[in-house]
Amino acid sequence: xxxxxxxxxxxxxxxxxxxxxxxxxxxxxxxxxxxxxxxxxxxxxxxxxxxxxxxxxxxxxxxxxxxxxxxxxxxxxxxxxxxxxxxxxxxxxxxxxxxxxxxxxxxxxxxxxxxxxxxxxxxxxxxxxxxxxxxxxxxxxxxxxxxxxxxxxxxxxxxxxxxxxxxxxxxxxxxxxxxxxxxxxxxxxxxxxxxxxxxxxxxxxxxxxxxxxxxxxxxxxxxxxxxxxxxxxxxxxxxxxxxxxxxxxxxx
Amino acid sequence: xxxxxxxxxxxxxxxxxxxxxxxxxxxxxxxxxxxxxxxxxxxxxxxxxxxxxxxxxxxxxxxxxxxxxxxxxxxxxxxxxxxxxxxxxxxxxxxxxxxxxxxxxxxxxxxxxxxxxxxxxxxxxxxxxxxxxxxxxxxxxxxxxxxxxxxxxxxxxxxxxxxxxxxxxxxxxxxxxxxxxxxxxxxxxxxxxxxxxxxxxxxxxxxxxxxxxxxxxxxxxxxxxxxxxxxxxxxxxxxxxxxxxxxxxxxxxxxxxxxxxxxxxxxxxxxxxxxxxxxxxxxxxxxxxxxxxxxxxxxxxxxxxxxxxxxxxxxxxxxxxxxxxxxxxxxxxxxxxxxxxxxxxxxxxxxxxxxxxx
Ligand SMILES: Nc1ncnc2c1ncn2[C@@H]1O[C@H](COP(=O)(O)OP(=O)(O)OP(=O)(O)O)[C@@H](O)[C@H]1O
Ligand SMILES: [Mg+2]
Numbered sequence: 001x002x003x004x005x006x007x008x009x010x011x012x013x014x015x016x017x018x019x020x021x022x023x024x025x026x027x028x029x030x031x032x033x034x035x036x037x038x039x040x041x042x043x044x045x046x047x048x049x050x051x052x053x054x055x056x057x058x059x060x061x062x063x064x065x066x067x068x069x070x071x072x073x074x075x076x077x078x079x080x081x082x083x084x085x086x087x088x089x090x091x092x093x094x095x096x097x098x099x100x101x102x103x104x105x106x107x108x109x110x111x112x113x114x115x116x117x118x119x120x121x122x123x124x125x126x127x128x129x130x131x132x133x134x135x136x137x138x139x140x141x142x143x144x145x146x147x148x149x150x151x152x153x154x155x156x157x158x159x160x161x162x163x164x165x166x167x168x169x170x171x172x173x174x175x176x177x178x179x180x181x182x183x184x185x186x187x188x189x190x191x192x193x194x195x196x197x198x199x200x201x202x203x204x205x206x207x208x209x210x211x212x213x214x215x216x217x218x219x220x221x222x223x224x225x226x227x228x229x230x231x232x233x234x235x236x237x238x239x240x241x242x243x244x245x246x247x248x249x250x251x252x
Numbered sequence: 253x254x255x256x257x258x259x260x261x262x263x264x265x266x267x268x269x270x271x272x273x274x275x276x277x278x279x280x281x282x283x284x285x286x287x288x289x290x291x292x293x294x295x296x297x298x299x300x301x302x303x304x305x306x307x308x309x310x311x312x313x314x315x316x317x318x319x320x321x322x323x324x325x326x327x328x329x330x331x332x333x334x335x336x337x338x339x340x341x342x343x344x345x346x347x348x349x350x351x352x353x354x355x356x357x358x359x360x361x362x363x364x365x366x367x368x369x370x371x372x373x374x375x376x377x378x379x380x381x382x383x384x385x386x387x388x389x390x391x392x393x394x395x396x397x398x399x400x401x402x403x404x405x406x407x408x409x410x411x412x413x414x415x416x417x418x419x420x421x422x423x424x425x426x427x428x429x430x431x432x433x434x435x436x437x438x439x440x441x442x443x444x445x446x447x448x449x450x451x452x453x454x455x456x457x458x459x460x461x462x463x464x465x466x467x468x469x470x471x472x473x474x475x476x477x478x479x480x481x482x483x484x485x486x487x488x489x490x491x492x493x494x495x496x497x498x499x500x501x502x503x504x505x506x507x508x509x510x511x512x513x514x515x516x517x518x519x520x521x522x523x524x525x526x527x528x529x530x531x532x533x534x535x536x537x538x539x540x541x542x543x544x545x546x547x548x549x550x551x552x553x554x555x556x557x558x559x560x561x562x563x564x565x566x567x568x569x570x571x572x573x574x575x576x577x578x579x580x581x582x583x584x585x586x587x588x589x590x591x592x593x594x595x596x597x598x599x600x601x602x603x604x605x606x607x608x609x610x
Contacts, residue, residue, distance in 0.1 A: 050462055076464030088459035092519055093451050101452050105464040107445040114444030115437055121444065126261040168463060 001064050003028040003204055004172055009058030011041075011048055011228075018044035019055070020228035026172075026206055031198055033215045034208045035239070036225035037248055042208040043085055044228075046174050050075050050082050062172065076105045081170035083161045085177050085208075091150035095141060095160055098149055099132040102167025135163045139193065155186045162190075166197065173197070175207040179214050187214055194218050212240065224248070267439065284428060288421040296420045297492070298536065303427040304488045306528035307434050309512040311481030313524035316513050318442065319474040320454035321369065322378040325385025326509045329479040331392060331501035333358040333486025335399055338496055341408045348412060351487055358483020359476045366475025370468045385506055392498040404497040407490045427488055434481060438521055450474055451519070504557075511560055515567050517576025526575035534559055 002025035011019040018041045026032045034042045048055050051072040060068050062078055070078065081102075090098050100107075107128065113121035136142050139159050144152060149160060158178065165173055178194075179187045191214055197203050209215050215222060216236040224231045224245045232242040239245055258264050268274045288296045312326045336357045340350040365384055369377055392399050399405055410417045410426065417426050441447055452460040453470045460467050490496055508531050516527025535556050542550040549555075571578055 052458070052461075072461045073464050073466045076462065082462055084458065088456040088462075090452050090455040090459065092455055093448070097448055097451070101448050101460075101463055101465075104445065104449060104452075111441070111444070111446050114446065115441050117440045122262060122265060125265060125444070129261040129264070164459075164463070 002026060003030075003063060004206070005059075005061040006045070007059045007061065009045075009048060009055045009060065011044055011053055011055045017228050019048065021058070022225070022228065022230055023058075024223050024230065024233060026204060028204055029198065029202065030220050031194065031205045031207070031218050033219035033222045033236070034206065034225060035210065035212070035215060035222060036231070039227075040225040041228040042225055043176055045225075046082055046176055046208065049080065049174065076168055079169070079171035080174070081165035081168040081172075082174040083158075083165050083176055083178060085180070087157055087161055089149045089157055089161055089164075092148060094146050094148060095136075095144045095152075095163075096129075096132060096146060098160055098164050099135055099167045100128055102164035103128050103131060103169075105168060131169075132167060135166050138166075138196070139163050140189075154181050155183065158182060158186075162193070166201070166203075170203055172204045172206065175205065175209075177208055177210060179209060179211045187211065190214070191217050212236075216240070265443075281432075288424045293420055296424050300420065300424045300427045300488075301492055302529060302532040303424075303431045304485050304492055305508070305512065305532045306525050307427075307431050307488065308482050308485035308509055309516065309524040309528040310434055310438055310521060311478045311485060312509050313513045313516070313518075313521060314438065314442075314450070314481065315474050315478035316510070317518040317520065317524070318447065318450040318454060319471055321471060321474065322374065323381040323478075324378045324510065325381040325383075325388075325506050326478075326482055327501045327503070327505035328381075328385040328388040329358050329361060329482035330486035330489060330505065330509075331388055331498070332361045332479075333483025334490040334496055334501065335392060335405065335486075336483070337487035338405050338407045338490045339398070341410075342405075347410045351484065354483050354487045355480045358486065359480035361483070362476040362479025363472065365479070366472040369475060370471060382506075385503065389498050389502055392501070399496070399498070402497060402499075404495045407494050407496060410491055423491060430484070430488065434484070435521065435525070438481075442521060446473075454519075507557075507560065511564060515563060515574050517574025517579075520574075520576040522579065523574050523576030526579065530563070530575065531560070534563070 004026040006022060006024050009019055009022050010017065020041075022041075022045070024032075034045065036042050044053070047053050049060060049067075051070065051074075055068060058068075059066055062080065065078075067075070067078060090101060093101075107124070110121060110124060113124075136145060139162065141156075141159060141163060144156055144160075149157060152160070158181065162175070162178065165175075175194075179190055182190065194205060194207070195218055198205055207215075207219070219236055221234065222236050222239040223233045224239050224242070226244075226248040231248055232239045232245050234242075263269070268277060284299075287299060291299070308326065308330055311329075312323065315321050315323055315326075333354050337350050337354045340353060341347065345353065365381065369380065372380060393402050395401070410423070412426070415422070417423050442450070449460070449465050449470050452463070452465055453467050453474075457467050460470075486501075489500075493500055512527035512531045513524055514527070515530060516525070517523030538555055538559055542555075552558075567574060573580075
């Protein structure tokens with residue numbers, strides 16, 4: 001049984017079919033990339049998983065369990081985290097608070113303790129802080145710890161968003177174009193982090209990415225989508241050599 | 253220049269890490285305690301009123317400043333709190349019990365508006381809350397058997413543990429105590445998980461859902477908390493005016509409250525307090541300035557509304573982050589004096605959705 005299974009899923013918006021009868025599965029410990037031209041439906045795959053949209057047909061399974069009907073707020077509790085193509089950060093909060101919010105699923109309740117600032121609340125806050133500091137170390141975010149996210153350069157924001165997703169302690173992490181807008185140095189850092197995340201934290205990664213050099217460097221398998229359906233699936237070199245993939249990118 | 257070194261994570265949770273800060277707040281509290289014994293009776297009443305406004309401002313700040321939900325009718329919840337409290341006192345409910353029940357009643361009113369508000373935001377929510385405020389004002393005016401209509405409802409003197417708090421000084425301390433308790437509670441709540449969730453909902457609903465925050469529920473919670481505190485301020489307001497009439501809770505009060513949080517600086521409790529002080533004193537400042545103004549100007553009606561508009565315009569143009577933003581800059585200037593850089597607070601370019609890379 002695979003960790004994550006996408007089984008004959010279709011999603012349409014009125015006349016537009018964003019995902020058309022798409023199936024694939026992701027193994028535990030894998031780095032799985034999704035590529036495809038603009039409008040291929042890559043982000044829609046992530047949106048269906050995080051329950052932004054209900055699929056019209058098909059089933060999504062995680063750890064063998066059907067998650068097509070879990071409530072939107074319940075996806076994080078399953079251990080599924082994501083980042084967004086157009087950065088969805090909490091702009092008017094500090095980097096620390098953004099990362100802390102990544103841990104929200106461990107921080108529910110305790111409202112009364114926090115109201116009276118009881119010692120038990122303090123201990124919980126300190127534990128959360130410790131977990132967050134580990135991520136700050138991993139991603140070299142310490143110079144920006146207390147800074148407002150709204151005042152940070154774009155490259156740092158992307159890292160903060162990655163850190164926030166890691167703070168959730170996910171089993172499965174979806175990254176939507178993590179390298180877009182990054183310079184080559186930042187992209188190289190990112191590729192190291194992605195490998196560290198898999199190796200040291202044991203997190204399975206699904207990433208949507210346009211940068212083929214990054215995909216070839218880190219991905220085990222690649223799914224190429226076009227117009228909502230699967231065009232090719234295989235190792236990065238297989239997919240890059242596939243005639244249909246080349247045609248789709250050249251637009252013929 | 254000064255740096256904050258923490259040797260323990262709990263150091264970061266201290267409210268007032270610096271000695272100067274602790275001394276400054278201590279002096280402020282001492283000054284506020286001494287104030288009623290040195291000030292004239294009129295100013296004691298005036299300060300009590302500012303405290304009441306500050307409580308209301310804190311309540312609205314939770315909704316507008318922390319969860320980003322626009323309300324144009326906060327006065328409705330102040331009114332509900334005021335009338336509920338006055339009617340309960342009338343019916344013989346003890347003062348302290350009545351205050352607690354007022355919190356619950358106005359919180360329930362907030363729930364009533366907050367639940368349908370899940371579906372709307374921005375302008376629609378503003379319109380909905382405005383309509384609610386107008387309806388509440390009308391109901392209070394028409395339901396004569398209960399509220400006394402426009403001829404008003406007298407409010408009994410507060411009695412706490414057998415002491416009559418009838419004098420301005422006693423009432424002053426009551427308001428100050430409730431303000432401090434409310435403030436401390438909110439400070440704790442807003443720096444904890446709940447406050448962070450509020451901010452998350454304000455800044456990005458998509459990300460908040462993705463992290464397991466129930467956005468709809470959080471928005472309603474903010475509505476309930478905010479309304480409960482607005483209602484609490486209403487209960488004190490009832491004692492301050494001593495005779496409730498619906499006009500006292502009209503659009504002007506709503507406007508004042510909205511101005512307090514916007515000018516104070518959205519997303520900051522200190523901003524809510526600073527805004528309340530500025531907007532609360534503005535009518536006094538105007539009446540004191542009147543003799544100095546040319547006769548044609550000082551004879552005009554609506555000078556206050558004009559001043560509110562002017563203050564708002566000045567802040568929007570020159571200090572969009574409000575009094576809180578000014579405060580932060582002044583503090584940074586003083587603590588880093590010879591090396592302060594004007595650009596410290598300049599925002600990095602913000603990335604609009606359309607210009608972000610695909
Ligand atoms: N909320 C929506 N309502 C209507 N149509 C949508 C919506 N979201 C996506 N679509 C459409 O679905 C299709 C797939 O969009 P999607 O965002 O998944 O593409 P993508 O592969 O992520 O593209 P890009 O590389 O540009 O990010 C597009 O035609 C898009 O216009
Ligand atoms: Mg996309």
